[in-house]
Amino acid sequence: MELELRHLRLIVTVAEQGSVTRAASALGLSQPALTAQLNRIDKTFGAAVFTRDQRGARPTALGEFVLGRAKVLLPAMAALVEDAHRIVAGTQVRTRSVRVGTASTALGGLFVNRLISELDVEVTSVTLPDVDGVSDQLASGSLDVGLVGLCGTAEPPVVDGVRWSRVSTDPVFVLVPDDHPLAARPMVTLGDLADAEWFGVTGAGCFQRCFVTACARAGFTPGKVSEADRAACVDLVRAGHGVALVQPTFPDTPGVSVVPLAGAPLVWAHHVGWRDESAALPVAGVVDAAAGAHAEAVSRSSPRFVDWLTPRA
Template sequence: MELELRHLRLIVTVAEQGSVTRAAIALGLTQPALTAQLNRIDKTFGAAVFTRDQRGARPTALGEFVLGRAKVLLPAMSALVEDAHRFVAGADVRTRSVRVGTASTALGGLFVNRLISELEVEVTSVTLPDVEGVTDQLASGALDVALVGLCGNAEPPAADGVRWSRVSTDPVFLLVPDEHPLAGRPVVTLADLAEAEWFGVSGAGCFQRCFVTACARAGFTPGKVSEADRAACVDLVRAGHGVALVQPTFPDTPGVSVVPLADVPLQWAHHVGWHDESTTLPVEGVVDAAVGAHAEAVSRSSPRFVDWLAKA
């Protein structure tokens, strides 16, 4: 069987519904017909896309990979069809549609806003779990441009046709509960938190290794270390379960305080990327949008970061 877009739509619907039965109803199919389609899809891929049992349907590792690609390809195809209809009708189709990917960055929304307003494009955006996935999609042409974050000591992965430009390199700051003894200090050291449980220690690039190395230089081995997104870090830190490492553009948030780390032991960098052949956008405009997004985030960040920049 040759894979078609309708098969991707089936996969997305099953994942959204969490059940073959519910997905069949949503698609207007019988359950046996949908099951037969899924079996043919599994055969095409060479492995199962879903684990199906009495509890429902859950994506396998292959399924998560396929869903990530499907959620980029389906909107892109819909945009193509809409633009084609507008072209046939004689409408202005000069507005370009751009596929944007982000990973490990808090600047994604600001970046997309600037692409829309400054370059006058329509944007389809997707957030991916890692920089490697973003690079793969840039290389395959599934994405036109991307904005990613990773350890300041690392560079994004290399791939044919993919170009990267570093946008910023910032210090990593500490997030503690407001009532923490260190919350009011102008700076703290890693050694001050030798007994802490750590959140937000991203695996992007070499950041985890750099964090452990920085702790070793400070004279201790960190205890429990966990990855967590920004919202989870706030909730966990506010509840007193530990401290978190955060990007310095973190805004003032009730219940938690952002504190600089002395001597900048850790850094976080943002990179903007594009593919030489798949994007029709001016590279200078894409880079300017990324730089502007970072500057806007800095203007909204905690006063601690603004003060740190003034003294740096």
């Protein structure tokens, strides 16, 4: 027997239902007919895809492997058929493929979503460790578009053939545990946190230098300063090990509170970039998608950021 897509659909259904009886009902087959199909599939692979007993049907190691591939192949085939129907019907099919790189930004997912939905393109995305990497790959043609975050006083690297547009400039807020004495305040100063251990202070660009300078202006030298990614910051702050500097679009998260810093002593900016010779996307559409991603992030952010923005609107 040659394996067909219908066999993969059958395997997925059995795994989802957890039993041959329920899967047969969902597929509109008799249980003996489904069992016979499964036996033929097992024979084709040379081993059992499911362990079947009175407790139901559970994927074997082979079954997990097959399920993983099936969950890729079935949607891909469905998309192929859908696009073919659209071609026959005379509607446009996405033919443009865009390579997007992001670094030091919380807007990457929202930006990619908007490129796909608003500009009707296929997107391949990659997260890079720093802004220089995004700029270099734009210049080399490995990327078509980039979205990066930088300390608000800095600008993206100047590279021939690459253009940048500033999307937004936001204040940097502080993340504290919910039970912190300052958590309920509408705003705090850096000086209020002079004795804190700090997380999330990236060493890329000038941000660390700007942070230390801001602390000096507030009358103190920060103690221990550690770099940490977003997930680590939340865990460390929630556990009471320190406070973290975060982008203001940070959403409400159980156990931690986002508090504005008085006077906005630190700022973070987002920039969108593209290659001059890239014809993959209209520049205006790229810039609009980046601005829309920021606006969407603001709408989902902590209410304290919305409150902070209101008098400045």
